Amino acid sequence: MIQLLLVSGIFFILACLVRKVFDGRRGLWLSLALGIGVVFYAVKAALVFWAITYIDLPEPRGPHTVALSHWVIKTDRDETFTLNPSDKRTLHIKVWYPTADVSGLRLYRYRPVPKLAAYASPGMAPVHADRISSYIGAFQPLPLLGPYLKEFLQPRLERVFDEARLDAFEGSAPLKTKEKFPVLLFSHGHRGHLDYYSTTMQDLASHGYIVVGVNHSYEVSHSVLPNGETHIRLDTALEDAPALTRDDYSAYDKTLTDNYAVIAKLT
DSSP states (O other), X not given: OHHHHHHHHHHHHHHHHHHHHOOHHHHHHHHHHHHHHHHHHHHHHHHHHHHHSOOOOOOOOSSSEEEEEEEEEEEEEEOTTSSOTTOEEXXXXXXXXXXXXXXXXXXXXXXXXXXXXXXXXXXXXXXXXXXXXXXXXXXXXXXXXXXXXHHHXXXXXXXXXXXXXXXXXXXXXXXXXXXXXXXXXXXXXXXXXXXXXXXXXXXXXXXXXXXEEEXXXXXXXXXXXXXXXXXXXXXXXXXXXXXXXXXXXXXXXXXXXXXXXXXXXXX
């Protein structure tokens, strides 16, 4: 961020000097162009500042304390979303539900913090950090600086995601009550990710719902199971797999299209 502010300051000084050295429209246009550079790098510095500060996630608004449990379901079903015929369908499930106030304290951020659930699925912090740092690094007029900016942001973003916590206890026991809680099944959108909806799910659970969410393996960019096993979306992996031919990718794309057509008929 300091480097970006420094560049912004240099552009500002140059803009002032240009106005003094050059008269007329030439000086005006040159100073205007440099002024745009001042604004651009100041905005980018603000983005970086946002990226390396902590994540303050919204708190649940309901009366119940929330718990979160991870489940992994492995089946003998063939996985049709990969090119490997031996892959079997494996799903990462998250369940949000009301629990007792195990902290014994007032319901304010559900302390103690160490018992809180992490924001992202296990091992997802580097994935989220890579997505954001790549975006910020690419959004600039000097592409050569992109890799250096990404390298600068990546470790800080990973730290931010690692430190972020939900307002939900990890694996706490369900609330013992005669009250019956409705069960909601949640399926994220096409090429979305279950983690994107974490705060929404915990808010629903705080209002007395049991929310069961599924992360669709090989359809999301990365699905990282609690044991560290990773399922990567194939078309993402293909970008780094030159040994696969265009015909391989075309066959995979047709498989996806056929699967979606079957789903559409069923629904």
